[in-house]
Amino acid sequence: MASTTRRTSAATADRRAAAEARTLGVVEKLLAEGASFTELSVERIASQAGLSRSTFYLYFRDKTELILRLTASLKSGTFEVGRDWGPDGPADGLTWLGDAYLRIIRHYRSRPGTYAAIMEVAGYDRTVREALEAGQRRFIDRVAGHLAEEQRAGRTSPALDPERAARVIVWGGEQVIARHVMDTEDDPAEDARVAHELAAAHWYGTYRRLSPA
Amino acid sequence: MASTTRRTSAATADRRAAAEARTLGVVEKLLAEGASFTELSVERIASQAGLSRSTFYLYFRDKTELILRLTASLKSGTFEVGRDWGPDGPADGLTWLGDAYLRIIRHYRSRPGTYAAIMEVAGYDRTVREALEAGQRRFIDRVAGHLAEEQRAGRTSPALDPERAARVIVWGGEQVIARHVMDTEDDPAEDARVAHELAAAHWYGTYRRLSPA
DNA sequence: GCTGCGCTGGACAGAGTGTCCAACACTTCG
DNA sequence: CGAAGTGTTGGACACTCTGTCCAGCGCAGC
Incomplete structure (x- = not known):
């Protein structure tokens, strides 16, 4: 019927x-x-x-759902940027990392205010905070994997703890990028300088940390 | 009269x-x-x-004034921790830095929730955001000064930009500490591990960055 | 042309902020 | 003691915003 x-x-x-x-x-x-x-x-x-x-x-459902949706779309875009771990390839690793950070900065720049709003709501709403953390979790796992690999290959200090070092890179790096984008006007040259300074700090400090023998 | x-x-x-x-x-x-x-x-x-x-x-005046006052008291306490730049002294620089970070973590831990609340209000209130930034500004200037000094003494890479590198350290480091404190229960041993991982990342990545010749 | 779906406007309850004021209590001084 | 000023309080108020609900309108499909 x-x-x-x-x-x-x-x-x-x-x-x-x-x-x-x-x-x-x-x-x-x-x-x-x-x-x-x-x-x-x-x-x-x-x-x-x-x-x-x-x-x-x-x-x-409510106002918060707007932020949840924006979180998902912003994060998925950012994650794509670092999809192919480049330092294994032909390009110089430090340069590759800096370029990757620059792409993330440019991505955030294309949606000014969105990340700030996500942070704002995460401050008082548990669901948004959890969505944000889930997104960061993926990054941390990826970075921790790379670090363990570098260690196995003897390219960085064996004293380094991959999981904690990855948290330092992801949490800290994201904050630096977010603050930079919020605080300054669009300026590609300055974006590039910040991206490469951040990359250098991560590269020499963690990916290729040379402990004194 | x-x-x-x-x-x-x-x-x-x-x-x-x-x-x-x-x-x-x-x-x-x-x-x-x-x-x-x-x-x-x-x-x-x-x-x-x-x-x-x-x-x-x-x-x-209003609810916000509570947060402004808490911001001032939390920040002044944190700033005190790093008052005496230690690496110039007898102790090993990396160890000193890790201990300083540990003190900051313990300071934040003594007032759980306060930093999170400050960040929360900073998300939607300009005056709180500015107060927070003013506090960070002091740190950034101090770190940038130390970095320039290290450069002059030839102990870190001349390619490094002190101001931008200092922003990476302060913004990123504060976020790492805040997230760590918010996400984990009080555990002095774990606090120490995180503090020293953060310190190592900053030490080898910036304070004593050894660029390949 | 009938029917039902999608959308609208408006009413509503609830929560909270910040302002204002009349009244009460307490202290200090003559 | 008692007058007068200071500190504090409860309550009313105007306002803003959220999220819910519902009667009704118009249009599309049959």
């Missing part, structure tokens, strides 16, 4: 997906204009996205 | 100062119990401190 419920048209689903994407875009736009996430009211976000406040709550 | 306004008695001023200190203490206690600053209502803070909500607003 035929279903009594009328099937939802594909067009409707598309329209809804478009509206959600538009909403997230509006949030990023407002954040880029300097607003803090707390200052953004649902009314303002919804109206700018061409939705009523009621519809907003139909599409999103 | 005698002043018409009756002078405020010293006892009153003392009582008020005591009440303010008590209030700040209550806030730190509640934060240590796991509450986020946002969750803390003025009503709850005031009543626990034995004040009415009205009196709270007589003593503090």
